[in-house]
Amino acid sequence: NVAHGLAWSYYIGYLKIILPYLKDSIRVFNENNNCLLKCKKTWKLHILIPLTCEVYDSLGEADSRIQFISNLPEVSVDRAGIKRRTYKHSVYEVLGENKKTHYCVVEYATPLQSLHAMSQDDSAAFSRQARLEQAKLFCRTLEEILEKSKECSGCYQLIVYDDSGENDKHFLSKEILRHLKQQD
Amino acid sequence: NVAHGLAWSYYIGYLKIILPYLKDSIRVFNENNNCLLKCKKTWKLHILIPLTCEVYDSLGEADSRIQFISNLPEVSVDRAGIKRRTYKHSVYEVLGENKKTHYCVVEYATPLQSLHAMSQDDSAAFSRQARLEQAKLFCRTLEEILEKSKECSGCYQLIVYDDSGENDKHFLSKEILRHLKQQD
Numbered sequence: 001n002v003a004h005g006l007a008w009s010y011y012i013g014y015l016k017i018i019l020p021y022l023k024d025s026i027r028v029f030n031e032n033n034n035c036l037l038k039c040k041k042t043w044k045l046h047i048l049i050p051l052t053c054e055v056y057d058s059l060g061e062a063d064s065r066i067q068f069i070s071n072l073p074e075v076s077v078d079r080a081g082i083k084r085r086t087y088k089h090s091v092y093e094v095l096g097e098n099k100k101t102h103y104c105v106v107e108y109a110t111p112l113q114s115l116h117a118m119s120q121d122d123s124a125a126f127s128r129q130a131r132l133e134q135a136k137l138f139c140r141t142l143e144e145i146l147e148k149s150k151e152c153s154g155c156y157q158l159i160v161y162d163d164s165g166e167n168d169k170h171f172l173s174k175e176i177l178r179h180l181k182q183q184d
Numbered sequence: 185n186v187a188h189g190l191a192w193s194y195y196i197g198y199l200k201i202i203l204p205y206l207k208d209s210i211r212v213f214n215e216n217n218n219c220l221l222k223c224k225k226t227w228k229l230h231i232l233i234p235l236t237c238e239v240y241d242s243l244g245e246a247d248s249r250i251q252f253i254s255n256l257p258e259v260s261v262d263r264a265g266i267k268r269r270t271y272k273h274s275v276y277e278v279l280g281e282n283k284k285t286h287y288c289v290v291e292y293a294t295p296l297q298s299l300h301a302m303s304q305d306d307s308a309a310f311s312r313q314a315r316l317e318q319a320k321l322f323c324r325t326l327e328e329i330l331e332k333s334k335e336c337s338g339c340y341q342l343i344v345y346d347d348s349g350e351n352d353k354h355f356l357s358k359e360i361l362r363h364l365k366q367q368d
């Protein structure tokens with residue numbers, strides 16, 4: 001089951017490594033950026049999981065109300081023969097309906113891009129219907145792993161949404177803000 | 185099948201992206217490093233695939249005859265919401281039996297680390313026996329994908345080996361050198 005392996009790889013090769021550094025990275029970022037990320041309850045990695053697996057490389061392309069601000073300080077780790085492999089997250093400004101600006105650390109779950117590409121390549125043997133089931137399996141598996149993980153506790157929020165047939169140009173910013181509000 | 189998905193993800197999310205930049209990165213590295221990587225036939229990414237999935241984060245720990253020299257210039261790409269995510273490879277010096285030094289770009293296939301961790305976690309539902317079969321499936325799937333890939337043609341060499349029960353402290357350096365010689 002492809003999605004099961006991708007969820008494990010995403011946890012073992014990424015979240016388990018970087019989430020323990022996140023709050024300190026945000027603290028350093030705030031010292032140098034006028035305490036932009038004020039609310040400590042949002043000191044988390046917000047992980048976008050679109051069930052269509054449609055992942056944009058730039059969030060501004062998905063929704064013009066989302067703007068890149070800056071990257072957090074990098075984390076550097078020797079991994080599998082690569083010396084000082086680096087990991088970073090991006091801070092975004094999200095504009096609300098009332099023109100109020102909110103800031104958060106947000107990114108897509110990258111393995112969904114692999115699921116999408118596999119559903120388009122014949123030899124990967126993967127239909128579009130199977131892709132939706134795999135996206136849901138990815139999400140369920142990731143939730144189960146993260147709930148049991150001490151290293152990651154309180155450091156992430158999954159933002160899962162079905163954007164198929166979505167016509168609202170500002171669907172994503174509204175979805176992110178809805179989740180940020182739930183944390184306040 | 186976990187390994188099938190990991191091989192596709194490794195190709196789509198990494199090799200397909202970075203291999204096209206490799207020869208230029210090596211060219212720039214050589215200009216700044218006394219043309220250390222002389223032989224153009226070794227201007228490839230040498231990918232270590234231990235069938236035991238035992239991956240060391242530092243190659244020198246696997247074999248003291250392998251020493252880190254320097255990293256190649258980084259490649260920077262906007263990916264899935266991360267601005268300027270960076271990719272790099274490490275250059276190593278490998279000492280031969282005759283004390284002759286060889287240089288190459290080498291690293292482990294990262295997904296094997298996930299396979300290894302999955303076989304140790306009960307909830308991943310993965311035995312050690314299954315892990316060996318998955319490692320072989322990873323290898324076969326990756327070979328098939330890479331043979332059909334125009335982007336990656338001539339840019340890689342897979343170094344597959346069974347190191348279970350291996351007692352030679354310098355097994356890895358010898359294995360790498362054996363493959364480098366085949367290219368001359």
Ligand SMILES: Nc1nc(=O)c2ncn([C@@H]3O[C@@H]4COP(=O)(O)O[C@H]5[C@@H](O)[C@H](n6cnc7c(N)ncnc76)O[C@@H]5COP(=O)(O)O[C@@H]3[C@@H]4O)c2[nH]1
Binds near residue numbers: 014110197198271272
């Ligand atoms: N050697 C090596 N150097 C790299 O820079 C690199 N980047 C990816 N990979 C491997 O390629 C495959 C596809 O990567 P993808 O990004 O889709 O999934 C990645 C991605 O979803 C997440 N992740 C890992 N590193 C980062 C990162 N720096 N930023 C964001 N996400 C990351 O966690 C997954 C597993 O990572 P790895 O377990 O390191 O192995 C990956 C994977 O097997 C790499 N391998």
